[in-house]
Amino acid sequence: MDLGRVEVPVSPPYPVVIGSGLNVAEVVSGELQPNLAAILTDSNVGPTHAAHLARSLESAGWHVADIVEVPAGEPSKAISTYAGVAGRLARAGMMRDATLFALGGGVVGDLGGFVAATFMRGIDLVALPTSLLAMVDSSVGGKVGVDLPEGKNLLGSFLRPRLVAADLDWLHTLPDRELSRGLAEVVKMGLLSGGGYFDDLERTEAAVERDPDALRALVLDSVRFKAQVVAEDELESGRRAILNYGHTIGHGLEAAAGYALAHGDAVAVGMVAAAHLAREKLGTDLVALHEDLLVSARLPTTAPALEPEKVLAAMGRDKKRRTADGAAGYRFVLLEDVGEPVWGVAVDEEEARWAIEVVVG
Ligand SMILES: NC(=O)c1ccc[n+]([C@@H]2O[C@H](COP(=O)([O-])OP(=O)(O)OC[C@H]3O[C@@H](n4cnc5c(N)ncnc54)[C@H](O)[C@@H]3O)[C@@H](O)[C@H]2O)c1
Ligand SMILES: [Zn+2]
Structure with missing residues (x-):
């Protein structure tokens, strides 16, 4: 088995191990002493993968006290689910030195991470991302949390997992x-x-055709890149903000669509809008490049008919900032060129409205 391994160089560092047909229990036992454990998963992933994981952990000397399955989907990133999961861990006899395994997509990762960060003031977390998004994005960087009715990710923390292991076969x-x-x-x-x-x-x-080598290369690239960005600025006081590329308008689109538009789709469209802004403001024309890449990933480049004002209003709740002269404006990440992001670029309301109009059909 050919393992990819990336160390996230924060302190303490943690490894991200990537492979096909990964022996998770073996990888985990190389990093942590077998002990008491619980598995958190969701209703799509659990039935196919949780029992196998529990068995292999048990045979490596772990005691799996409980497998907690939450309903699949974003609504599980909620306080009520969080309280329910923590209660299950308490009843299963989980102690301070126990380990929580979060087996699932970004929802299970964020929820499980927040439980691990707070249960008995913090227990170990092993992140086992099963969606591509979780493998390339949410499992690296330590952001964990849940949503509130008032907005996404409003309650959370930073928690470094002890280990991230991703089996590409998932x-x-x-x-x-x-x-x-x-x-x-x-x-x-x-x-x-x-x-x-x-x-x-x-x-x-x-990768869309599920070529294993292509998927593996892209997952490794992403984890290496995100690990390096996070290591430079773990708490997002500066450069880590570049990871919000496409997300300013993306979040506005998601919220204006009442979350009927998926995050990845909204970010794709948000990047196209950002490329239009960069052409206007920085004179770099990467619009066609963006569209080609997104089409090859089978992602949208325009959003369904949404009121630009609604998108702006949703962005306002999210990212609106007063600029130095007191005018309403936004801070964008734009590309001066491929590999040359700039962040904190001031975009006024009119420019933002224009960019939204370009991408909403
Ligand atoms: N913490 C971070 O830094 C960070 C970064 C990006 C996104 N996020 C969060 O991640 C979440 C989105 O992640 P996501 O797209 O993985 O969402 P998700 O966890 O809801 O997974 C998407 C869907 O795929 C299913 N699924 C996952 N793995 C599967 C598998 N192997 N086989 C079959 N079905 C599978 C899930 O059950 C779900 O229905 C959002 O809540 C977002 O806020 C967090
Ligand atoms: Zn995102």
Whole structure:
């Protein structure tokens, strides 16, 4: 088995291990002493993968006290689910030195991470991302949390997992549309990174066809890139903000559509809007490049008819900032070129409205 391994160089560092047909229990036992454990998963992933994981952990000397399955989907990133999961862990006798295994997509990762960060003031977390989005994005960087009725990710923390292990074979059961949504973040990071990672975006179409080498290369590229960005600025006081590329208008679109538009789809469209803004403001024309990459990932480049005012209003709740002269404005990440992001670019309301109008049909 050919393992990819990336150390996230924060303190303490943690490894991300990637492979096909990964022996998770063996990888985990190389890093942590077998002890008391619980598995958190969701109703799509659990039935196919949780029992196998529990058995292999048990045979490596772990005691799996409980397998907690939450309903699949974003609504599970909620306080009520969080309280329910924590209660299950308490009743299963989980102690301070126990380990929580979060087996699932970004929802299970964020929820499980927040439980691990707070249960008995913090227990170990092993992240086992099963969606492409979770493998390339949410499992690296330590952001964990849940949503509130008032907005997404409003309650959370930073928690470094002890280990992240991703078996690329888990992607076999991931629906095509979810694979594409993960590729939105891959395309984003390839554009931000430039270099060899950007060159590997040629393999996006093969990744959509589930070519294992293409998927492996793109997952490794993303994890390396995100690990490096996070290590430079773990708490997002500066450069980590580049990871929000495409997300300012993306979040506005998502919220204006009442979350009927998936995050990856919204980010894809948000990047196209950002490319239009960069052409106007920085004189860099990467619009066609963006559209080609997103089409090859089977992602949208325009959004369904949404009121630009609604999108602006939703962005206002999210990211609106007063500029130095007191005018209403936004701060964008734009690309001066492939691999040359700039952040904190002031965009006024009129420019933002124009960019939204370009991408909403
Ligand atoms: N913490 C971070 O830094 C960070 C970064 C990006 C996104 N996020 C969060 O991640 C979440 C989105 O992640 P996501 O797209 O993975 O969502 P998700 O966890 O809802 O997974 C998407 C869907 O795929 C299913 N699924 C996952 N793996 C599967 C598999 N192997 N086989 C079959 N089905 C599978 C899930 O059950 C779900 O229906 C959002 O809540 C977002 O806020 C967090
Ligand atoms: Zn995102």
